[in-house]
Amino acid sequence: MSEVRVRIAPSPSGYLHVGTARTALFNWLFAKNQNGKFILRIEDTDSARSSSEMISAILESLQWLGLQWDEQPYHQSARLDIYRDYSQKLLKDNKAYYCYCSPELLDKKRESAKQAKKAPRYDRTCLSLTEEEREELNKKGMPKAIRFFVSLGKTVYHDLVHGDLEREHSEIEDFIILRSDGVATYNFACVVDDVEMRISHIIRGDDHISNTFKQILLYQALGIEPPQFAHLPLILTKNRAKLSKRFGAVSVTEYRDEGYLPETMVNFLALLGWAPGDDREILPKKELVRLFSLEKVSSANPVFDLEKLEWMNGEYIRKLNKEELTERVIPFLLKENLISSEEEISGKREWLTKVVWLLRERCHKLTDFVHLGRFFFTDNFEYDAEVVKKQFTIENIATHLQELQKRWGELKDFNKENLEKLLRDFAGELNIKPANLIHPVRVAVSGLSVGPGLFEMVEVLGREKVLERITRAIKYVNRLNL
RNA sequence: GCCCCUAUCGUCUAGUGGUUAGGACACCACUCUUUCAAGGUGGCGGCACGGGUUCAAAUCCCGUUGGGGGCACCA
Numbered sequence: 001m002s003e004v005r006v007r008i009a010p011s012p013s014g015y016l017h018v019g020t021a022r023t024a025l026f027n028w029l030f031a032k033n034q035n036g037k038f039i040l041r042i043e044d045t046d047s048a049r050s051s052s053e054m055i056s057a058i059l060e061s062l063q064w065l066g067l068q069w070d071e072q073p074y075h076q077s078a079r080l081d082i083y084r085d086y087s088q089k090l091l092k093d094n095k096a097y098y099c100y101c102s103p104e105l106l107d108k109k110r111e112s113a114k115q116a117k118k119a120p121r122y123d124r125t126c127l128s129l130t131e132e133e134r135e136e137l138n139k140k141g142m143p144k145a146i147r148f149f150v151s152l153g154k155t156v157y158h159d160l161v162h163g164d165l166e167r168e169h170s171e172i173e174d175f176i177i178l179r180s181d182g183v184a185t186y187n188f189a190c191v192v193d194d195v196e197m198r199i200s201h202i203i204r205g206d207d208h209i210s211n212t213f214k215q216i217l218l219y220q221a222l223g224i225e226p227p228q229f230a231h232l233p234l235i236l237t238k239n240r241a242k243l244s245k246r247f248g249a250v251s252v253t254e255y256r257d258e259g260y261l262p263e264t265m266v267n268f269l270a271l272l273g274w275a276p277g278d279d280r281e282i283l284p285k286k287e288l289v290r291l292f293s294l295e296k297v298s299s300a301n302p303v304f305d306l307e308k309l310e311w312m313n314g315e316y317i318r319k320l321n322k323e324e325l326t327e328r329v330i331p332f333l334l335k336e337n338l339i340s341s342e343e344e345i346s347g348k349r350e351w352l353t354k355v356v357w358l359l360r361e362r363c364h365k366l367t368d369f370v371h372l373g374r375f376f377f378t379d380n381f382e383y384d385a386e387v388v389k390k391q392f393t394i395e396n397i398a399t400h401l402q403e404l405q406k407r408w409g410e411l412k413d414f415n416k417e418n419l420e421k422l423l424r425d426f427a428g429e430l431n432i433k434p435a436n437l438i439h440p441v442r443v444a445v446s447g448l449s450v451g452p453g454l455f456e457m458v459e460v461l462g463r464e465k466v467l468e469r470i471t472r473a474i475k476y477v478n479r480l481n482l
Numbered sequence: 483g484c485c486c487c488u489a490u491c492g493u494c495u496a497g498u499g500g501u502u503a504g505g506a507c508a509c510c511a512c513u514c515u516u517u518c519a520a521g522g523u524g525g526c527g528g529c530a531c532g533g534g535u536u537c538a539a540a541u542c543c544c545g546u547u548g549g550g551g552g553c554a555c556c557a
Contacts, residue, residue: 234551
């Protein structure tokens with residue numbers, strides 16, 4: 001059996017879309033599973049809509065996901081001559097012909113066909129041009145495109161996801177393969193490249209099913225056996241609409257910036273339209289590679305479920321060890337200016353690790369560490385209004401805080417065991433529930449009603465900060481009572 | 483308008499003629515507990531509809547409906 005070669009062919013008109021990312025992943029998984037090659041091809045023939053910034057952003061996203069491509073990336077913009085050569089061959093073999101119709105005229109015809117509720121197909125005006133007529137038009141310098149001649153018949157192919165698919169050629173118009181500016185159109189460049197790059201399996205979105213028939217006709221016209229095709233159903237939003245900006249994040253970079261881990265994205269995307277067959281869902285990349293097969297790809301459109309993605313990210317966050325997790329949280333703290341520079345971190349590394357570890361069970365995204373853990377890094381936080389109402393209005397709370405502050409201040413070892421024992425003893429003396437001290441102190445030191453266990457939190461925060469913050473809270477309570 | 487794809491809990495899915503239709507997310511309850519999480523236990527909830535084929539249909543066939551995609555000198 002010949003070598004498995006697949007490709008991902010993004011067009012650099014935007015960031016890497018999650019849909020494209022999933023297609024890339026399925027290609028990559030298939031390649032790895034089959035011991036094949038994963039090729040990257042940039043489809044930038046539309047120079048107006050392509051940019052080099054987007055190209056590097058896309059490469060970066062693919063690498064972030066760990067979808068490393070084999071061989072050098074190919075750029076279609078550098079291969080325009082190849083497409084022209086191929087188009088000449090089709091012309092010579094009478095499989096294609098020059099078309100002098102202007103885009104404006106074609107638009108008009110399409111429009112009136114639509115009005116007449118008829119299928120908008122090219123009327124083959126230029127197919128019947130005589131040699132002399134063509135000479136005449138050429139002499140006048142009329143721009144000409146090249147159209148592929150679609151013969152009568154029917155094309156059938158076996159899709160690896162959808163099974164046998166067929167299409168009448170009467171449904172396909174003579175499509176343009178080379179624009180009048182000499183640049184190949186998508187369908188043509190795609191086929192030429194897939195031929196040249198010896199692509200064995202084309203795995204792409206469902207939206208290309210109708211292109212597949214055109215492309216198979218091109219393969220046949222070139223006398224080349226077409227590759228295998230597998231079309232993946234498109235990802236939808238929860239309203240079963242196309243994944244668009246309105247839905248929220250659509251590019252991989254946005255998920256990265258929100259604090260999703262690449263391993264989460266890979267696992268989650270893999271499960272969108274594919275399942276291993278058993279009940280496992282948390283699957284490391286290695287397992288995905290081992291288990292992946294196109295036969296198991298579902299043929300119906302999956303919905304992108306953000307809640308499940310969050311859950312899964314939490315699972316992956318909790319899989320990381322102290323050091324790894326801290327490493328990943330640091331960029332987010334830096335971005336929010338909660339820690340200053342790499343140098344300063346290195347001194348605080350041990351403390352930082354403790355903070356991260358305290359928060360980790362409550363975090364689903366790396367950005368959660370910033371929001372839930374803010375008070376560890378700065379005094380600049382407000383008390384949650386609702387909680388103030390409840391906790392700072394407890395009877396004699398200012399007095400209690402004062403006494404607790406005094407006792408905690410005199411503690412020899414400021415550790416969680418001592419802190420807890422002291423607080424509970426004090427509550428006993430006062431004959432109140434420990435919770436009636438614990439919660440107000442929580443608000444005092446963090447401003448929040450939620451968070452890690454109070455005593456470990458206070459220990460990590462340190463004596464100085466804690467006493468300071470209790471003072472601040474007492475003042476606040478006294479002001480409340482005025 | 484024409485062509486194509488598609489249909490199991492709200493969502494992701496397992497299931498390939500005979501299952502009490504399984505799992506996960508979400509949701510609810512209970513539990514643990516200083517809060518919130520995390521964890522544990524339990525629960526709610528599904529074969530779109532109508533015809534066939536068959537002893538037997540979620541599973542095969544046809545239609546309807548719903549959803550998605552495509553019909554460019556975009557990719």
